[in-house]
Amino acid sequence: MTFAPPNHSRTLDPQPGMPAWIRGARSDSLEDVAFSSGAALSQLHLVLGCEDVPQALLRDRLALRAAEACVAFSGRPERAAELRDAVHLLRPGDLPGPAGEMYLAWRRAVERPVSVKALARALPHVEASLIASWLDAGRGPPVTRVAMVLEAVWAEAPRADVPALVLADAALAQALGWTHVVPLVAAGLTRADLRKRGEELRMACHRALLASAAEALRLSADLSRRVAHLKAVAPRLRARGAGEAVEMFLIRDAVAPAALPLPDRAARRLCDRLVELGAVRELTGRDTFRLYGV
Structure with a gap:
């Protein structure tokens, strides 16, 4: 079984799911x-x-x-x-x-x-x-x-x-x-x-x-759904460096505010704003040392 390399220029439905006849296979x-x-x-x-x-x-x-x-x-x-x-x-x-x-x-x-x-x-x-x-x-x-x-x-x-x-x-x-x-x-x-x-x-x-x-x-x-929403709200972010910050969320499972290309306070505010917009989630449930991800 061999497949041709994926063609990343294609636009397909990213939500086809797994057909029931495959999921239910038992043998x-x-x-x-x-x-x-x-x-x-x-x-x-x-x-x-x-x-x-x-x-x-x-x-x-x-x-x-x-x-x-x-x-x-x-x-x-x-x-x-x-x-x-x-x-x-x-x-x-x-x-x-x-x-x-x-x-x-x-x-x-x-x-x-x-x-x-x-x-x-x-x-x-x-x-x-x-x-x-x-x-x-x-x-x-x-x-x-x-x-x-x-x-x-x-x-x-x-x-x-x-x-x-x-x-x-x-x-x-x-x-x-x-x-x-x-x-x-x-x-x-x-x-x-x-x-x-x-x-x-x-x-x-x-x-x-x-x-x-x-x-x-x-x-x-x-x-795919979460990233589409993040991209949709990104133009509403006014902080300098917000675009670079969004790019980090698009490729990383989790991001600490300190890793973002903004001053500490601005980074925390941006993360809070993204959570408010429903674009990212706070992943730890803590008040400090927080991590955020799509």
Whole structure:
């Protein structure tokens, strides 16, 4: 199964949803599950070619889901809120901690087009030659490649779950002609799946991609609506630097006021104004150290 690269000049309906016959697929047959996951990836492929979908923002939010899954696999307690704090409230000289490092790896993995160099930047503790070797281990149809890359990494580095899962998504992107890593594999797997090999692992990957593609479609529709509203209210913002600030919200899962290109007080006022306009949400529920996102 191969797809042509997405044509980002197309304007498609970004809210097609997952057909019921795909969502409701239940089978113990590898052939049937493979057919369903292929259909789900085909639906997602169309959305990734739609210019109305905020692609960078979608990838960044999926990176958070993938990081949350990896943190859970490691037995750590941090979830999405703590991961956002660990990365977006990081001050110069601070260390993000183990969970924050996982999140940073995923964020860096989705930022740049897929390449060994970009993946080495995301996984600084893994040699580029090893990344290239593991990616080359994948052969055959896309999901088979995913499983083969996972097995190749775990054979040499049994505890390297984050590199294995990042490279699995990179192999999927390369197989499907996607320009960037789209985090799908990790969030759909269970901890028990990480111990599977051979046909059992391929079955787990198909099921993971079926579930994650459905979630990515739902998320893309939600983000498309929210981004359209943000763009609609943007002309009403009068603060200097507001345009650059809006651009940051269009590509980042979460933004701290301190990260915006405005003085501190002006940045906080802008965020409050965007919340008032229903264009962004305050994500923490706190009175201080707040984070905002579409």
